[in-house]
Amino acid sequence: MSDNSTITLTEKEFSLFRELIYKEAGISLGQGKQQLIESRLSKRLRAFNLTSFIQYYKYLNENDRNGEERLKMINALTTNKTDFFREQHHFDYLRSSVFPMLEKRAKETGERKIRIWSAACSTGEEPYTLAMSVLDHFGPTSFHGWDIRILASDVDTDVLAHAQKGVYAADRVTDVPKEILKRHFVKTSKDPEAPFQVRPEVQELVTFRRINFIEPQWPINTYFDIIFCRNVMIYFDEVTQDRLLTRFSDQLVPCGHLFIGHSESILRLDQLYTSLGSTMYRLSGGVGAASRKKYEDATLPPASDEPAQPRSGNSEKPAQSSTPRRATSHVRGTEVAASMQPQIALDSDVRVPAHSIIVGEVKASRNPLKVTTLLGSCVGVGLYDPKVRIGGMNHFMLPNNSSGDGTSATYGIHAMELLINEIMKLGGDRRRLIAKVFGGGDVLGKRASGTPGLSIGEQNIQFALQFLETDSIPVVAKDIGGTTGRQIQFLAHTGQAFVRPVPRVDEMCEEDMQKIRRSARAAAAEETCVVLF
Ligand SMILES: C[S@@+](CC[C@H](N)C(=O)[O-])C[C@H]1O[C@@H](n2cnc3c(N)ncnc32)[C@H](O)[C@@H]1O
Known part of the structure; x- marks a missing residue:
């Protein structure tokens, strides 16, 4: 050939x-x-x-x-078209409104910290434009006590490798204003094809990572003040767009800003975001995320010296390996929880009707409803259909009834089917569901005491994750494992979830404890080998 x-x-x-x-x-x-x-x-x-x-x-x-x-x-x-200062009005708005607002917040809180995500950054022009805008507004950030970081991600490892180098051909910078070119680029003779190198202080603000939006877990352990996700949703169908926009809302701080491309919209999720005009949005107040009393903010993953491109041999032929392409989910107690916890806010404080469920119960709604529950070793799964905004949560105690004859939602196998059926009855579609998984704490300290085998909590987690994987329902967030109990609030109408750790079971309010004891007694009649909290 x-x-x-x-x-x-x-x-x-x-x-x-x-x-x-x-x-x-x-x-x-x-x-x-x-x-x-x-x-x-x-x-x-x-x-x-x-x-x-x-x-x-x-x-x-x-x-x-x-x-x-x-x-x-x-x-x-992938289609990677991008430019420096593309859609200039977004950067103008950052300088005129968003940065001053963040400065005001810093004065009030004493915390001079900003996190920005250029999601689908292509060859780096967008995150570097953000970095230049930051430097021009705040000055050299470390000198003024600011801690500002930009995460730049893309699914395409070739564009990431290019972005990480930060060198550009002359025709890539023709539209960059002369004074900016002078301030933020240096001429380099290393590569005659790409003579413009972004200055080190610009590059230092940016961390590049491969992130595929459709992966159920993103390797991110922070909340963002600003997310740029521009000119990529046009390549996705409505279901994928809605999932992505819902996940971004979980990743933004209260009143965080979202910028999308000129031909994109958030049409079906206008409850979550408030339009600021010209494809700029702010996370809405009163729907959950904007009402968080507190949010956890860990640092971005440390910048790596490794190139973003995966290693390959000299040959074009891929090396054979016995390693499976995707890692399978497995439960590792506290480590699982520790890696995921910061992705979930602590308290919704939302003025919507609440409905509390206990073990063996399921609640779904198409109207505004906060479904709440308390979990120890039990697991609760929240499911949400972003298109029609219908969701709900269950609360189960064991994966399944070993005697095989129980049909109660005390068991995960029934609790999952019941919840899916409830959502479908209300008009949801099983194929569009996304999931959030909570609980499964080793509250009896089985791990710590060195007892062999999986704890009840771990069995529940393993069951839930396997069920969801088999049903191709993506798990978009989880707060599982560890050794504490949890209070969960799941907003059925937005899919947002809020978790409050309950360090000791005796800190749970007496009323909830009575409900739990009652259900434990009922369950004990069905199954003698039950461990609850
Ligand atoms: C047209 S570029 C947009 C670049 C930049 N945001 C801009 O507006 O100039 C679209 C980028 O989306 C990336 N992309 C496509 N599918 C993706 C996915 N599933 N996860 C993450 N990035 C994706 C592509 O690799 C490409 O670099």
Whole structure:
């Protein structure tokens, strides 16, 4: 096969690759994109000397054990157009309104800290423009006691590798105003093709990471004051857009700002965000996140010296490996909880009707409703359909009844089905559900005492995660494991969740304890081997 020969992508192959890129990156390619896939993937076929797209598809499914080639396929199919100071009015608004507001907040709280996320940053022009705007407004941040960090992420490892270098061709900077070019770039002779290097103080503000939006867990342990997610949702369908926007709302501080692309909208989620005009939004007050009394803010993951591009050998052929492509979920007590806890706010303080559930109960609603519960070793799963804004939560005590005849929602297997059915009865769609998982604490200290085997809490967590994985319901947040109890508030109409740790069971209010004791007695009649708190 010569390098220039064209291999035709048949209709059938086109639909296979459309499904694959949707599954891998949420990218929804319309019918008219057959030629685009054909031309963008043909270089991957050439790399393996393949003569048809179906051979490449089989290679991806049968031989790509470490997922390296899938990354290259995703890289080939993403569209990475970007510019410095793209949609200038967003940066003007940062300087005129958002930065002054954050300065005011810092005066009130004494905390001079700002976190910004350039989500889908492509080759780096967007996060570096943000960094330049920060430096121009705040001055050299470390000199003035400010702690400002920008997380820049993308699914495409090639663009991340480019971004991390911070060098650009002359035609990439033609629209950058002269004084900014002088202030924030240096000329370099290292690469004649890319003579403009972003200055070190600009680069130092930015941390690059590969983050695929559709992964159920993001490796982020902070809340953001500002999220830029521009010109990427246009590649997603409505379900994926709504999931993403809901997850961003969980990742923003109260009154945090979201900036989206000029042809994107938050139409179906206007409850969560308040429009500030021109594709700029602020997290709405009174729907949960904006009412958080307190939020935890850990630092961004430390900047790595490693290039963002995954390591590969000299050969184009992916190395064979026995490592599975995706790590499977497994329960590791406190470590699981510790890694996820900061992603969940502490208290909703929302003025909506509340409904408290106890073990064995399920509650779903399409109207504003705060479903609350107390969990020790039990697990509660919140499910939410972002399109129709219907959600609910269950509370179960054991994965299943070993005698096999129980149909009570005390057992996870029934509690999950019941909740899904309730949501569907109200108009939700099982295929659109997203999940948040809570509880499963080792409140009896089984781990600490060294007792072998999984604790009840760990069994419950394992069950919930496996059930959701089997049903392809993405887990978008979790606060699980550890050794404490938890009070959960789940907003059925927004899908937001709030967790308050209950360090000692005896700190739970007496009324709740009585309910729990009552249900424990009822459950004990069904199953003698029950451990509750
Ligand atoms: C058109 S660029 C937008 C760049 C920049 N935000 C801007 O507005 O100039 C879209 C970017 O979204 C990234 N992208 C596509 N699917 C993604 C996913 N599932 N997760 C994260 N990034 C994704 C692509 O790799 C690409 O770099």
